[in-house]
Amino acid sequence: MRVPLSWLREFVDVRDSAESISKTLVMAGVGVEGIEGDVLVLEITSNRADLLSIAGVARELALLRGLPFRPPAPALQEAGPAPDTKVEVADFALCPRYTARIVRGLKVGPAPAWVRQKLAAALGPDYAPINSVADITNYVMLETGEPLHAFDLRFVRGNRIVVRPARPGERMQAINAKEYALEESDIVIADAERPVAIAGVMGGKESEIVADTRDVLIEAAMFDPASIRRTSRRLGLASESSYRFERGVDWDAVDLASRRAAQLMAELAGGTVAPGVVDASAPRPAKPSVTVRTARVHRLLGMEVPAGRVRAIVEGLGAKVEKADAKQLTAAPPPHRRDLNVEVDFIEEVARIEGYDRIPTDVQLGLSVAADPPDERVREAVRSSLVAMGAFEVLTWSFEAANAQPESTAWSKGKLLPLRNPKGHVDRTLRSALGPALKRVLQANAGCGEPLHPVFEIARVYFEQADVEHPGEKAVLGVAHPDGPAELRSMLRALFERLQIPFDVAKYGVAEGGVAELDFEKLAQDARLVRKAQPYSQHPAVQRDLAMVFSKDMAWPPIEQAVRALAIPILHEVGYLNHHVMGEKRSIAVRLRFLAPDRTLTGAEVDAAVERVASALASAFSAVRR
Amino acid sequence: MLQMLRSAFERELRDARIIDEVRRTGNRYLSGKTSHVRNFFAYLSQLGSIEKAAGGMLLNELKQSLETALHTRLSSFENKIIPFEDTLPGTPRVLGRRHPIYQTWDEIARIFLKLGFEVEVGPEIDTEENNFTSLNIPLDHPAADAFDTFYIRAPYLLRSHTSPVQVRAMRKRTPPFRIIAPGKVFRPDDADASHLPSFHQVEGLMVGPDVSFAQLKGVLLLFAREMFGRDSKVRFRPSYFPFTEPSAEVDVSCFLCAAKGCPACKGSGWMEILGSGMVHPKVFEAVGYDPEATTGFAFGMGVERICMLRHGVKDIRWFVENNFRFLKQF
Secondary structure, eight states: OEEEHHHHTTTBOOOSOHHHHHHHHHHTTOEEEEEETTEEEEEOOTTOGGGSSHHHHHHHHHHHHTOOBOOOOOOOOBOSSOOOOEEEESOTTTOSEEEEEEEESOOOOOOOHHHHHHHHHHHGGGOOOOOHHHHHHHHHHHHHSOOEEEEEGGGSGGGEEEEEEOOTTOEEEBTTSOEEEOOTTSEEEEOSSSEEEETTTEEBSTTSOOTTOOOEEEEEEEOOHHHHHHHHHHHTOOOHHHHHHHHOOOHHHHHHHHHHHHHHHHHHHOOEEOSSOEEEEOOOOOOOOEEEEHHHHHHHHTSOOOHHHHHHHHHHTTOEEEEEOSSEEEEEOOTTOTTOOSHHHHHHHHHHHHOGGGSOOOOOOOOOOOOOOTTHHHHHHHHHHHHHTTOEEOOOOSEEETTOOOOOOSSOSSOOEEEEOTTSOEEEEEOSOSHHHHHHHHHHHHHTTOOOOOEEEEEEEEEOOSSOSSOEEEEEEEEEOTTOHHHHHHHHHHHHHHHTOOOOHHHHEEEETTEEEEEHHHHHHHOOOSOOOOOOOOSOOEEEEEEEEEETTOOHHHHHHHHHHTOOTTEEEEEEEEEEEETTEEEEEEEEEEOOSSSOOOHHHHHHHHHHHHHHHHHHHOOEEO | OHHHHHHHHHHHHHHOOSHHHHHHHHIIIIISTTOHHHHHHHHHTTSOHHHHHHHHHHHHHHHHHHHHHHHHHHHHHHTTOOOGGGGSOOSOOOOOBOOHHHHHHHHHHHHHHHTTOEEOOOOSEEEHHHHTGGGTOOTTSGGGGGGOOOEEETTEEEOSSSHHHHHHHHHHOOSSEEEEEEEEEEOOOOOBTTBOSEEEEEEEEEEESSOOHHHHHHHHHHHHHHHHOTTOOEEEEEEEETTEEEEEEEEEEOTTTTTSOOGGGTTTTEEEEEEEEEEOHHHHHHHTOOTTTOEEEEEEEEHHHHHHHHHTOOOTTHHHHOOHHHHTTO
């Protein structure tokens, strides 16, 4: 919201610079995005609809600085017959207030330079002058916060205004020349025959002000904020008007704005204001009074504020204090502040008017012992182990493409969960596996010629659940090794050892082609991080290598399994050493380490054990010793 | 003259940097065909017998001491010869790395753990009730815009902040307690240099019978000092969130320019890091706490933002590109 200081000064007498005013506003919670010469560009939070006008900002500044506020006070000269336009509101819930004022006999031309200059300063580079009447409605909206619309009375057929939901099939061409198909959820301003405006959003082209317009109907109204927002979103159509209606406008500003616009139209376009106004409004809603307790202010803020000071602040806001004593006061919230409804709203006002910096800083929190989250230590052990082995932790998207068709994964057999953006389109899906994202990281790095490292991530995958409405998700540990399945397996084996879990990838997930995905929650459950020390042998170990010739399609795991199955007590470790292809056969060397807990092994014992291993392999696989 | 010879020889031996220089010196003085000692002997042979005898004795003495010195110097070199293999750089080692976002997350969590805040986690797919309505954010109100998100199918959506985790925690815990809720959150923004459709937040909550705004200020000051340096200051500015009242945006004094003003803090000396406030009574009602008996404060921060400010990361997309050239800098 752009506030030219010269315009602001019509309502409050602030003499200092834009920077200085900006500081006051920022420290009171009115955000300043920037300063452009003599214009403050404000960022107004959605609860402060009262600040969406120059007068509103002036009132706030007057409060903060203790200065008098001079609200706009239009003076009308009325003449001629009273307006005879009929106004009917179908549902006060959609439109609690509707007023129509008539100005007759005006001559439409360009707005005077001072109006156009002020609009240019307040609307910025997007502003393009329209005509005197339309520009006046924008001017008054910016000044008072109440959006107005002007109809050429000629085109309000039947001289009737009906505020109602659109009927199925109704269409309207708006002043932006686009045609919109309307639905029953849209509020329209209609005449006797058809919609002439999408209420609160945009007027219709047919009834807009043109060069030969003579009589004007000024609409000043209030609409249901939720309905305006829904319509605006559905049509993809937003305006300065809809922005303000979504946040809520001020009951009192409605007639003020209507009279101000009529006054300007009479002065600047030579029209005559018809006496009175057609007013179709619900009874003015009464806002309940609010009680503010002194003790509660103290408790919530951690700072004592004397009852007298609380009262002064509440009255300064424009609230009418109904009763007050040292313990509490009761006040009617000021009508222009839609955000002041309950006690804490007033406590916030006390805090911000006093200044947040006056509230003390209390570092006495009392003792509280925080327990480690259950799987935190396992998470730490997993990450530090993988990092120690040279793996890089990565952070990948949870998304897949909108039309991605996954093969069924370890975690889900079904389709991917679709994600709908606020416009209603499905533009992406949620992944049901982690592996593909890790593979893509390696591919991208390979693509820019970077030496590769293993990568890992503990992250969620998502899927439909069979028996539960709420879609499911699971924490998965993904690991990908650029050097292939063997290197991945050795990394996982070391990890499982660290967690003291027997090495069994299939129990926790899948590993294929250098990429593994494991159920992290299950790993966390089975992990044992506390170690029990075992006595270790004080005697020397003996290492022997045994090379045997197998058939060419022999795999390693059965060899290791066969050797372990022998359960030779002094066999401490068995591992792969090397291999070479020999014609139609493959020679594989096994490294054996022997160790006894209680004695130094003799050569004969070791030889005998090696013999047992060799015969076992010979008989199981028809292998021949070299 | 023999003394001068000896001094010169010893000096040259001392100055020799490599073994070849020592050998050359030995050659020049002792063993070479035209070495100094040989020349002296040759000269000596032309002298009379008495001078020959005396001179010969002195010269022999000299020759022996020079040889001893030479031998000693040579062996000091031989002991220092280093085999080529030992001069090699060795197998290249690369330390694995944790991702900078998780490093920052860990550090934030560690600071709050010190203050007694337990970690709560929750699902990334949650409901409208937990993401909006329990937090006093009506669905059809502009206040909901700031928390816009992706829907799977109503009422299931991707959480747009980690406040839903706080709602869940409140439903299962009894005050007093203090927690932080870190996690991945989602917003329907296109990825650009400063926005991503999925990023990380750490939010915190402390509730009890007498929790106050003054304590909120205290906790965040302690956090800022731990995270950004002992001299850090914090500044609270009034703001608006539907689930807190009073609400505040919290700035930390710029740790890059010691609050003097620089491009990172846009010359103001302050960086906006956190949102916070006193939990709104409507939220307590929604989770089943008596708003008269309970007060509390909540706060939240963006992990990517803090990481970018701290480490000077210029483009938020680098975090999800996972290029090793970036990751290995951390």
